[in-house]
Amino acid sequence: MEVLTFAGGAFLQNTLLVVCEDGRTGLLVDPGAMTAEALAEARARNLRIEAILLTHAHFDHIEGVGLAREETGAPVHLHPLDRVIYDNIAQYALFFGVECEPQPPPDVDLVPGTTLSFGGSEFAVVFTPGHAPGHVMFVAASEPVAIVGDVIFAGSIGRTDLPMGDFDTLMDSIHTQVLALPDETRLFTGHGPDTTVGRERGTNPFLVPVYGGEFA
Ligand SMILES: [Zn+2]
Ligand SMILES: [Zn+2]
Numbered sequence: 001m002e003v004l005t006f007a008g009g010a011f012l013q014n015t016l017l018v019v020c021e022d023g024r025t026g027l028l029v030d031p032g033a034m035t036a037e038a039l040a041e042a043r044a045r046n047l048r049i050e051a052i053l054l055t056h057a058h059f060d061h062i063e064g065v066g067l068a069r070e071e072t073g074a075p076v077h078l079h080p081l082d083r084v085i086y087d088n089i090a091q092y093a094l095f096f097g098v099e100c101e102p103q104p105p106p107d108v109d110l111v112p113g114t115t116l117s118f119g120g121s122e123f124a125v126v127f128t129p130g131h132a133p134g135h136v137m138f139v140a141a142s143e144p145v146a147i148v149g150d151v152i153f154a155g156s157i158g159r160t161d162l163p164m165g166d167f168d169t170l171m172d173s174i175h176t177q178v179l180a181l182p183d184e185t186r187l188f189t190g191h192g193p194d195t196t197v198g199r200e201r202g203t204n205p206f207l208v209p210v211y212g213g214e215f216a
Helices: 035-044 065-072 080-087 089-095 167-178 197-203
Strands: 002-008 013-019 025-029 048-053 076-078 115-118 121-127 136-140 145-149 186-189
Touching (some): 013 186, 025 035, 048 065, 048 115, 080 089, 121 167
Parallel strands (some): 048 076
Antiparallel strands (some): 013 025, 115 121
């Protein structure tokens, strides 16, 4: 499995292209401003995109859904609790001071506790609310990799000042889900560089007590 990151847009959001174990199947995760570039790479590698997976529905993570769906025909997966954000994307984008077109409706409800299988790769769907009410992360079964969206970043955490965000809920998601993963787990985040559980456990200022963060 390989995870390719395409960062761009006003919020430097990461559109991810996952190349599954079979080398022929691709997944698009959080198609944002760089969706066209990710799709071009998928074409160059002759990948068949089998799913469009959304960690959550903030506009910068879904603004490329329409384009991705049109080109690939792949179904869009979203947790139902983020549907209210998804369906009102134009209004939510205004919180960020930008405009965003409505996107085609999701096709599949993500169900925490289930496993998604594509091209020989498996991902557990893990519920991680706080930054958004229906936020999930995708944890690979066969190797130490997790796609965590805006739950945690290298040296930071997701913001919780947006509608339906909640700081205590986010910290609970980080402690009970993200930090429960092995230290070597590589975390692909919604913004900025990838990191590892161990690095964040040891240095993230929101988690390490010496910086005033909560215990890790
Ligand atoms: Zn977000
Ligand atoms: Zn984001």
